[in-house]
Every structure is written in C-alpha cells, then in structure tokens.
Amino acid sequence: PYVIASACIDVNDKSCVEECPVDCIYEGDRKSYINPKECIDCGACEPVCPVEAISQDRRVAEGDEAFVEDNRAFFTEVLPGRDEPLGAPGGARKVGELGADTPLVQAWS
Ligand code: F3S
Numbered sequence: 001p002y003v004i005a006s007a008c009i010d011v012n013d014k015s016c017v018e019e020c021p022v023d024c025i026y027e028g029d030r031k032s033y034i035n036p037k038e039c040i041d042c043g044a045c046e047p048v049c050p051v052e053a054i055s056q057d058r059r060v061a062e063g064d065e066a067f068v069e070d071n072r073a074f075f076t077e078v079l080p081g082r083d084e085p086l087g088a089p090g091g092a093r094k095v096g097e098l099g100a101d102t103p104l105v106q107a108w109s
C-alpha cells in the first residue's frame with residue numbers, strides 16, 4: 001500500500017483525501033493515514049500532496065521508515081478516546097475526522 005509519512009504532520013492538507021477512489025485516507029488530528037487494508041495501490045494520491053508526504057511503503061523517505069507500521073497502527077490499535085480499533089470501516093467520509101493520532105504522531109516534534 002501507499003503510506004503517509006512525517007511531512008504531513010501539522011500540514012494535513014487533505015488534497016489526497018479528495019483524490020482517493022476508494023476513500024481510504026482517514027483524517028487524524030495532526031495528520032492523515034492510509035488504511036493499508038483498503039488501499040488499492042492506485043497511486044492517485046501521491047502527486048497531489050503539496051509536501052510530498054505520500055509514497056509506496058517500500059519507497060518511504062529515509063528516517064520515515066516507522067510510518068509504514070504507523071499507518072497500519074492507526075487502524076489496528078485503539079486510538080485515544082475510542083473503545084476499539086477502527087479496523088477497515090470501508091470509507092473515510094462516513095467516519096469523518098477522528099481528532100486523534102497514533103502515539104508516534106502525537107509525540108512528533
Ligand atoms: Fe497530508 Fe499531503 Fe494528504 S499533507 S493530508 S498527505 S495531501
């Protein structure tokens with residue numbers, strides 16, 4: 001799948017959200033996250049990000065390797081303020097803004 005890395009943090013431009021044909025980019029608080037179970041690898045999101053935060057998982061920028069697992073963790077771990085993991089809800093629009101981030105992103109400075 002494609003992943004969103006550190007450059008998105010505190011930019012969270014969301015142009016990518018509009019582009020995704022399967023609506024698998026979910027909006028956190030400081031950043032957005034691609035659901036690896038729902039991404040069909042179409043690549044439409046990559047060129048529209050103004051800060052080039054998006055890439056295929058095997059091509060993430062040096063120093064951003066942890067974001068491959070972190071995009072996954074956003075859906076498999078229980079986020080602050082929730083009772084259960086998001087899993088694969090089948091569409092970001094119906095879920096809306098989550099207002100939460102993974103611990104990695106929360107602590108990012
Ligand atoms: Fe982030 Fe870029 Fe999308 S800043 S929300 S990955 S357009």
Ligand code: F3S
Pocket residue numbers: 002019020021022023024025034038039040041042043044045046
């Ligand atoms: Fe959507 Fe980008 Fe994957 S547009 S399907 S998140 S490659």
